[in-house]
Amino acid sequence: MGEILVGTCSWTDSALVSSGWYPSGQRDAEGRLRYYAGRFPVVEVDASYYALPSVRNSRLWAERTPDGFRFDVKAFSLLTGHPTRPGALPADLRDGVSGTELLDEVWQRFRGAVEPLREAGRLGTLLFQFPPWFGPGARAEAFLEACRARTRGWPVAVEFRHPGWWRDDQQGWTSALLADLGMSAVAVDMVQTLPVSIRPVTPVTDGQLAVVRFHGRNPAWGSGSKEERFRHTYAREELAEWVPRLRGMAEKADEVHVLFNNCCADAAVRAAESMGELLAAPSGTA
Template sequence: MSVIKVGTSSWADQTLVRSGWYPRAANTPSGRLDYYAGKFPLVEVDTSYYAVPTPETTQGWVEATGDDFTFNVKAYRLFTGHPTPVATLPADLRPSGGPARIRRRDLPPAAYDELWRRFRAALAPIAAADRLGAVLLQFPPWLARGEAARRRIAELADRCRPWRVAVELRHGSWFDGTAALETLAFLREHGLTNCAVDMPQGHPESVPPILIATADLAMVRMHGHSTAWAGGDKEDRFRYAYADRELGIWSELLTELAGQADELHVLFNNCCAGQAQRDAERLAGLLTAGRVPAGAERSSRR
């Protein structure tokens, strides 16, 4: 029987901290992570997209959680082709002069390889503790389907091996008509998890939630359906509360998807003032059918 793990795409964003979801006693970073891990078996590390953490930081995450807790880690944005502020790079790897935001082509090959070495070093404590679920490669909405893009995805995945890799594609060309079958075949051939997304439709960067597993790990990220997706700031884009009916439908769809893989990760990314945590708890309560309720209160681990 497949394992279904439900969690959220952050445990430390400021709107969550201010929302009152954490008790007053959980007033330190490690205390909040400890409390979160008592509620959920899974979290997505979002901060690694903005800057590569240190091994000391990730070791602290391991020590704040139990043996059955899982971290999915989002890859640093420079790796996946997003414009990256130079200031977020380690000081000794920052190119001198030039623009304030760079892309991969702006970094010398030796510095790029070293950045990957440090990213892998940061993940090593999590992997050594057998807590690393997958590395998430979230590609920008302008990465269109094509042979060059496929080579790039495969190259980045190879840099993550032997860890599991999930791929979130955000350009409609990957899933337009018969292209969806080709995309899924490509991911399956390379042993990559198809990261399906629930998101607003009808926008240039919209992709449909393709609920087909391409590896032993399946993954769904729940972005919500905010009406402010186009043109809104980040908080407004993800300000959305799932209705009971929506979560009921999703519980059935996810149960079916779980039957295609050994493990299913469901991450709520409607991170605004604790809404992701509330929705994740509600969904976990619906995912029964003989499975362990992934979001239920969990026993003490220490």
Template sequence: MGVIRLGTSSWADRQLLTSGWYPRSVRTPAGRLAHYASRFDLVEADTSFHAIPAPEITAAWASATPDGFTFDVKAFGLLTGHPTRLAALPSDLRPDGVDVTIRLRRRDLPEEAVEELWHRFHRALDPLDEADRLGTVVLAFPSWLAHGPAATRRVLDTVERCAHRPAAVELRHPSWFEGAQATETLRMLQQAGAAYVCVDTPLSPPPLLAVTAEPAMVRFHAHEPGSKELTYSDQELKDWAARLHHLSADAGELHVLMNTCCAGQAQRDGERLAEFLATATPRRGLRAV
């Protein structure tokens, strides 16, 4: 049975800060992160999806957390194919004379600029790596990226750009997992040494649970489309706890991230899931490669 690490996909989003989950006495960014780390041993840093943080920022994250705490860091969105505001790019990499409010795609930049973005992203990871806080790089590809030869090359190239660091690949388009293609997709990720990200979301069918590399990963986005609370019932979390225990038997480490993004609901659901994980019985019938 592998180690299960549990956390949420943010520790400082605006709704969380006003939800009352943090004590009133916790007022600083470092204090909030330290408090979060007293409740969970894993977090996904998602601010890096919107802009590459400075190494000084990630060094401060490491300093605010105890030994044994882990950051999974989401790759800068432009690097995984998402349209990105020009203003989010470092000023010296922005094309001259272009409105900073527009959104660019990776193909809109010269290759040397893309290389420099990867270089700066890895520099941002260095302090976490050096402090033994870095878990995996989360490569969240756009939901419209359908399976095909060009898309496969893009995924594999992006995994390769992670160099020696673990990578976890999130593919949302259903074509990657339709019929026999599911096995091919998992085999592709396994051969590339990348973890497959299992995602529970209202916009997708029930997730295929599999391990292709470590750390394995499951991300929760709730399941009720249109729900204001985006929460999980106790029974659903109990069922998931059993599935997670069984999945962890195929991985030395399993990362579980709650991302319900609704005024502290992720943290509350995560705390309840932690209770059920402590008493769960593994559920049979899962698939691993």
């Protein structure tokens, strides 16, 4: 049976910081991370989607967390085909560099910035979240193969936002593709009433790692503000639905990372705490 690690998709989210979850005296950058890492064994670095991470921060994160702690680092937007503002790029790359040259440089800097986490044994995976228009097909397959070529030797997890990847007639092909590429599939919990809803399937495509991300079940997903999209307080019954699924995934993977993305106030950390309690209960009692 593999280990199930439960955490959240950010420890620096402004709504969490202002919620009062962090105690007085531990609300600076170092204090927050040390406090978080004393309560959860894994976290997602969400900020790396919006701007390239830095070597300095990766070293500090490694120093401030215990052995066995995991950081799942979200890929920078340019690397997954999302629109990327020029202002999100390093200053020296905003003018005069474009196309393949820009992409090559961004890839190199992204890997270099994350390397201290890997050297310290803190890197869980690189998380590639693809946009809703990234549907299954030959072009997408080629993109994934190119992504794998650039990350050879690194752990990679893939989350699809296009529902076509996990429909019944496509699921087997998608799982086989990711398994062939040595990439971990990301399972998703989200509202199921929208055309863009991803089914709560639980494929395990890599024996080392499986990932589940909980986005909340707000029907405003995809249309409202960030807070509206992710505002959801998970009921214990909703979390309990996933306990046998997570345990089943842990029978096929060495680690299962369970990450809560309903980052409004302290909703994500509270859901993570509840999920940890449910998983700690004897099988059949959750």
